[in-house]
Amino acid sequence: MHAMQYEITLPADYDMAVIRHRVATKGHLLDDYPGLGAKAYLIRERGVDDSPVNQYAPFYLWNTPEGMNSFLWGPGFQGIVDDFGRPEVQHWTGLAFAEGTASGAPARSAVRRRIPIPAGARLGTFATELADETAQLAGRGGAVYAAAAIDPRTWEALLFSAWDHESDAPKGEGEVFQILHVSAPERGFLTRGQQW
Known part of the structure; x- marks a missing residue:
């Protein structure tokens, strides 16, 4: 599994209805990807859930690097580049x-928590603790799914969780996002549990 995200930060007075319309009309295009x-x-909308910015920030879990690459080099991502410029694409190894308990x-809503990995941390122990925390997040009421990943270039860990109601999301544990749509053609094929 590979995790991937790009963030498009928009002006403070940007009409987020434009992004909502974009997702409503184009989001289904990846439902079979x-x-x-x-x-x-x-x-994220400025002033909502403590967000300081307006932002469009899709988050991906890829089953295959070929799928991720075909998206990045294909028309879907080119549409983002054409409309907003080329964003930095962050990616983490799963x-x-x-x-989650509310899987169906x-x-x-979603919560993303970034965690710098301390220089003295035992990497295997740290990774195991993240895998355990992923299972704990998924076991909470209202959790749809949860994932953990690490960027070994920057030694940053990431915990991502999706929730069926905004009130269930563990606010205060990371940045809170609204989810407008989920395309999940191969979610059932994502490897469960720890991935090493």
Whole structure:
């Protein structure tokens, strides 16, 4: 599994209805995309859930690198580049994935927590703890799914969780996003549990 995200930060007075319309009219185009475990179409709105910015920030879990690459080099991502410029694409190698207690429910909100890995940390122990935390997040009421990943270039860990109601999302544990749509053609094929 590979996790991927790009963030498009928009002006403070940007009409987020434009992004909502974009997702409503184009989000379904990845509902059958080969290699895609799940794509959560995320937004943050300035002043909502303590967000300081307006932002469009889709988050992906890829089953295959071929799927991720075909998206990045294909017309879907080129549409983002054409409309907003070329964003930095962050990606992390997958550590763990877990379906949540509300797995069958539509995801409405998400929480992303970035964790710098301390220089003295035992990497295997740290990764195991993240995998355990992923399972704990997924076991909470309202959790749709949860994932953990690490960027070994920057030694940053990431915990991502999707929730069926905004009130269920563990606020205060990371940045809170609204989910406008989820494309999950191969979510059922994402490897469960720790991935090493």
